[in-house]
Amino acid sequence: MLNQSIMRSVLLLISIFVSFAAAAQDSAFSKSLDEIVITATRTERKLGNVAIPTQIVSQKIIRASGSLRLNDILQEQTGIFITSGSGSGAVGGGVFGNGIQLQGLSPDHTMILLDGEPLIGRQGGVMDLSRFAIGNIKKIEIVKGPSSSLYGSEAMGGVINIITEPLQGKQFNAGIRSGSFMNTDVYASGNYSGKKTAVYFFANRNSSNGYELDKSTLEKTLDPFYNYTGHIKFSYRFSPKTKLIVNNRYFHSFQESFYAINSSKINTGGNGQTNDITINPVLTHKFSNKVSSQMRFLVNEFRFTQKLDSLSNNKQYYYDDFRQGFYRAENQTDIELNTNNTLTLGGGYTLQTVNTTRYREKKEQHLYYGFIQNEWRGIKNLIVIGGLRYDYNTAFKARLSPKLAINYKLNEKIKFNASYGAGFKAPDFRQLYLSFVNNAAEGYSIYGASEFSMERLQLQKQQGLIAQILPAAFQITTLKPEVSRGFNFGFQITPLQKFRAEVNFFRNDVDNLINYLPVAANANGTSVFSYVNINRAFTQGVEVNASYQLFKKINISGGYQFLETADKTILENIKQGKVFGRDILNGSARLMTKADYSGLLNRSKHMANLRLFYDDAASGWSSSLRFIYRSRFGVLDKDGNGFANMDEEFAPAILQVNATLSKQINKQFNIQAGINNVLNQTNARFMPNLPGRNFFIAIHYTFKK
Amino acid sequence: MNMKYSILAAAVLLFAVSCKKEDKPTPATVATFDFVVNGSPTQGNYDFFSFATGAKVAATDSNSTKWDFAMRFETFIINSNASGPGNAGVQIVNTPFDNVTAAPETGYKYDTTVSQKAIKGSDWYVYAGRSFSPIAGKTFVFRTATNKFAKLEVISADALDASGNILSPTSPVRPASIKYKIRFAYQPGGKRDF
Numbered sequence: 041m042l043n044q045s046i047m048r049s050v051l052l053l054i055s056i057f058v059s060f061a062a063a064a065q066d067s068a069f070s071k072s073l074d075e076i077v078i079t080a081t082r083t084e085r086k087l088g089n090v091a092i093p094t095q096i097v098s099q100k101i102i103r104a105s106g107s108l109r110l111n112d113i114l115q116e117q118t119g120i121f122i123t124s125g126s127g128s129g130a131v132g133g134g135v136f137g138n139g140i141q142l143q144g145l146s147p148d149h150t151m152i153l154l155d156g157e158p159l160i161g162r163q164g165g166v167m168d169l170s171r172f173a174i175g176n177i178k179k180i181e182i183v184k185g186p187s188s189s190l191y192g193s194e195a196m197g198g199v200i201n202i203i204t205e206p207l208q209g210k211q212f213n214a215g216i217r218s219g220s221f222m223n224t225d226v227y228a229s230g231n232y233s234g235k236k237t238a239v240y241f242f243a244n245r246n247s248s249n250g251y252e253l254d255k256s257t258l259e260k261t262l263d264p265f266y267n268y269t270g271h272i273k274f275s276y277r278f279s280p281k282t283k284l285i286v287n288n289r290y291f292h293s294f295q296e297s298f299y300a301i302n303s304s305k306i307n308t309g310g311n312g313q314t315n316d317i318t319i320n321p322v323l324t325h326k327f328s329n330k331v332s333s334q335m336r337f338l339v340n341e342f343r344f345t346q347k348l349d350s351l352s353n354n355k356q357y358y359y360d361d362f363r364q365g366f367y368r369a370e371n372q373t374d375i376e377l378n379t380n381n382t383l384t385l386g387g388g389y390t391l392q393t394v395n396t397t398r399y400r401e402k403k404e405q406h407l408y409y410g411f412i413q414n415e416w417r418g419i420k421n422l423i424v425i426g427g428l429r430y431d432y433n434t435a436f437k438a439r440l441s442p443k444l445a446i447n448y449k450l451n452e453k454i455k456f457n458a459s460y461g462a463g464f465k466a467p468d469f470r471q472l473y474l475s476f477v478n479n480a481a482e483g484y485s486i487y488g489a490s491e492f493s494m495e496r497l498q499l500q501k502q503q504g505l506i507a508q509i510l511p512a513a514f515q516i517t518t519l520k521p522e523v524s525r526g527f528n529f530g531f532q533i534t535p536l537q538k539f540r541a542e543v544n545f546f547r548n549d550v551d552n553l554i555n556y557l558p559v560a561a562n563a564n565g566t567s568v569f570s571y572v573n574i575n576r577a578f579t580q581g582v583e584v585n586a587s588y589q590l591f592k593k594i595n596i597s598g599g600y601q602f603l604e605t606a607d608k609t610i611l612e613n614i615k616q617g618k619v620f621g622r623d624i625l626n627g628s629a630r631l632m633t634k635a636d637y638s639g640l641l642n643r644s645k646h647m648a649n650l651r652l653f654y655d656d657a658a659s660g661w662s663s664s665l666r667f668i669y670r671s672r673f674g675v676l677d678k679d680g681n682g683f684a685n686m687d688e689e690f691a692p693a694i695l696q697v698n699a700t701l702s703k704q705i706n707k708q709f710n711i712q713a714g715i716n717n718v719l720n721q722t723n724a725r726f727m728p729n730l731p732g733r734n735f736f737i738a739i740h741y742t743f744k745k
Numbered sequence: 746m747n748m749k750y751s752i753l754a755a756a757v758l759l760f761a762v763s764c765k766k767e768d769k770p771t772p773a774t775v776a777t778f779d780f781v782v783n784g785s786p787t788q789g790n791y792d793f794f795s796f797a798t799g800a801k802v803a804a805t806d807s808n809s810t811k812w813d814f815a816m817r818f819e820t821f822i823i824n825s826n827a828s829g830p831g832n833a834g835v836q837i838v839n840t841p842f843d844n845v846t847a848a849p850e851t852g853y854k855y856d857t858t859v860s861q862k863a864i865k866g867s868d869w870y871v872y873a874g875r876s877f878s879p880i881a882g883k884t885f886v887f888r889t890a891t892n893k894f895a896k897l898e899v900i901s902a903d904a905l906d907a908s909g910n911i912l913s914p915t916s917p918v919r920p921a922s923i924k925y926k927i928r929f930a931y932q933p934g935g936k937r938d939f
Contacts, residue, residue: 620882680880
């Protein structure tokens with residue numbers, strides 16, 4: 041639906057934006073290679089000296105974009121695909137909120153950290169990013185490619201580290217924002233630092249009446265909700281060498297939901313509630329100039345309950361209670377061995393618990409791990425980083441994850457990066473322990489690999505409950521972790537002071553992907569499912585980012601990702617002439633060729649963005665205009681061959697345009713207005729998380745001492 | 746001489762026979778049909794189908810040879826043995842519908858008991874989330890209740906709610922019915938060619 045009139049209005053918008061330009065001082069939007077990053081190596085390094093593809097999203101960009109939640113800002117970054125409640129399968133999208141794909145790997149293969157600590161509360165493997173307010177974020181670091189050598193399970197496609205405000209200065213901020221769909225956001229934050237102590241707090245309430253994209257359905261596309269985020273962080277300096285920081289976070293959300301179940305009227309309703317509490321003390325001690333050590337503790341408890349009742353007789357229709365606990369103690373020690381070597385050592389223990397209505401009983405896992413990394417700078421202009429991590433988990437086999445990365449500076453204008461890393465993802469609780477019999481609906485049942493029992497199946501067969509045990513049942517064994525090997529190769533060029541470009545080629549090979557298979561046929565014809573390590577896949581492509589400073593006040597940046605993905609088993613079956621498909625829904629089946637294969641579902645082959653930021657400190661006006669494009673992506677498999685090949689199986693390409701305009705009144709007040717999704721591009725079925733055109737206005741107050 | 750004549754005669758005969766073989770049988774008519782069936786896996790009636798009429802058969806005729814197969818939710822039953830008085834049988838071949846030019850001579854299966862059915866779900870569809878997709882290139886070949894032959898493919902399956910709207914795969918609403926689009930060819934003459 042990207043027709044000519046849309047292209048015309050896009051050009052018009054750009055020209056309006058560019059005509060804002062005048063000559064003045066430097067803009068703060070350009071990212072310096074001197075900026076300090078931490079995520080790629082778990083040590084503070086200059087961005088230009090990191091051998092692993094890393095991007096920074098600064099607070100300045102976040103504010104200028106007028107974003108509210110984490111998914112808003114991340115979806116505007118190159119190579120990031122926000123999945124949204126459609127698609128399924130082990131390597132598909134997932135039906136649980138706004139997840140994230142990096143380098144074409146699905147949300148359950150991406151690690152999300154908050155101040156370096158993992159977040160929990162994934163559902164169906166997906167971490168819903170809209171849970172996270174961004175008013176307390178200082179910056180976001182995005183590391184692409186496997187980083188399991190430092191972070192362990194899930195860090196397969198990459199790591200996103202949300203870094204909150206540092207404990208410094210004396211400041212108070214407050215703001216209110218109001219927008220379409222009665223979306224209201226209120227926040228306050230403050231910083232106080234004394235001689236030995238420092239405190240930071242952030243409080244936020246966000247609510248919305250939700251929206252409706254498809255008028256033909258009785259249910260809303262997004263149901264009304266409200267949520268609260270509280271964040272208190274404090275530090276105490278025992279001595280110049282010893283410091284304690286305690287990070288505490290609380291999140292609560294409430295969302296109503298209503299459905300018309302087997303009826304032409306809304307007849308069932310209830311709500312979903314999330315509670316998430318984190319306590320995270322970090323003790324840092326400098327033994328000497330060369331040795332420093334950190335003890336980190338993490339207590340994180342997450343609970344999600346959903347309840348649906350019949351509205352006429354209050355009879356319970358659905359109830360789900362999911363409780364997860366994550367408890368960790370970890371040490372990391374950094375040692376400057378000599379001028380050429382920095383050694384990082386670490387180790388820890390994690391206890392994870394899950395208790396839900398869909399498991400037989402409370403389940404727990406114990407994880408022990410250790411990691412080592414050395415950075416070597418023995419030759420001028422060359423940095424070599426080697427790392428290794430060992431994970432031992434009581435529920436599955438141990439895993440060793442190596443990584444090697446090289447950064448070579450050819451001259452001041454050209455730098456090369458190359459890295460190889462192993463990634464893994466432990467079988468998650470659901471894949472191990474799910475014990476779910478859908479008595480009410482289709483009558484299927486699904487068992488985690490640890491809950492699966494051949495004896496029980498055979499007993500049920502004798503009792504006549506099971507008609508047939510399928511050969512796949514004999515494959516069910518202890519689940520192995522999903523594993524990947526990732527290569528990244530790229531370069532950064534800075535031919536002009538005002539222009540910078542980065543290119544990165546990547547390839548990830550993933551084995552042992554876990555998927556569910558029918559293992560038996562119930563007497564009523566429905567299936568019994570369980571999980572096996574079965575699929576093999578790859579993702580490969582290239583990512584390009586460039587930024588250019590125009591007229592000093594305008595920063596133009598753009599990015600592009602080309603992505604190819606495949607389920608290797610399907611590719612082989614196509615080669616062997618075993619895969620059929622249809623060209624149109626009611627057409628004839630024909631043999632599929634490699635050219636028909638579109639890769640894994642929920643992946644766009646082309647993704648691009650163009651972002652213009654204008655900032656004139658003298659007049660106080662600033663503005664942004666951002667274009668985000670995704671080519672079409674497969675969402676359905678109507679002909680049972682495992683991929684999208686007919687037009688009906690794809691979600692169409694989409695171009696999102698977001699714009700903001702701000703005015704700094706004096707040092708204290710800033711007023712911002714914005715339009716998101718200017719072109720009103722929506723897709724109720726496959727992108728329900730993207731609302732139609734919407735407006736907002738916000739006032740921010742800052743008091744600095 | 747005799748030899749020559751007999752060769753000639755044999756050749757003529759052979760020609761005649763091969764000519765006769767090339768005489769196409771009454772071509773089987775290809776039709777599509779929206780077969781809407783009960784969406785409950787466990788409760789209520791099956792919906793019955795006849796190849797001869799190309800339409801549904803009333804449930805009151807379930808104890809007759811008027812129907813060939815029936816469906817409820819995603820379960821097939823075949824009119825013979827454990828499921829009906831007919832002589833129907835079925836097999837699934839991995840050949841696209843258009844390329845199945847003749848029904849195999851043997852290999853037809855039937856429902857041996859209530860729980861041992863001829864067709865299992867995993868034979869012809871894949872399950873993805875709450876929806877299932879018929880696998881393209883799988884063709885059902887039937888011997889009908891009255892010993893005729895037919896081929897069939899399931900083109901699509903949509904779960905419908907009580908008002909007949911298509912349910913999205915992620916909907917929590919239980920399907921009231923399933924709409925199968927089927928394509929079939931029926932050979933009324935009793936021949937196996939399509």
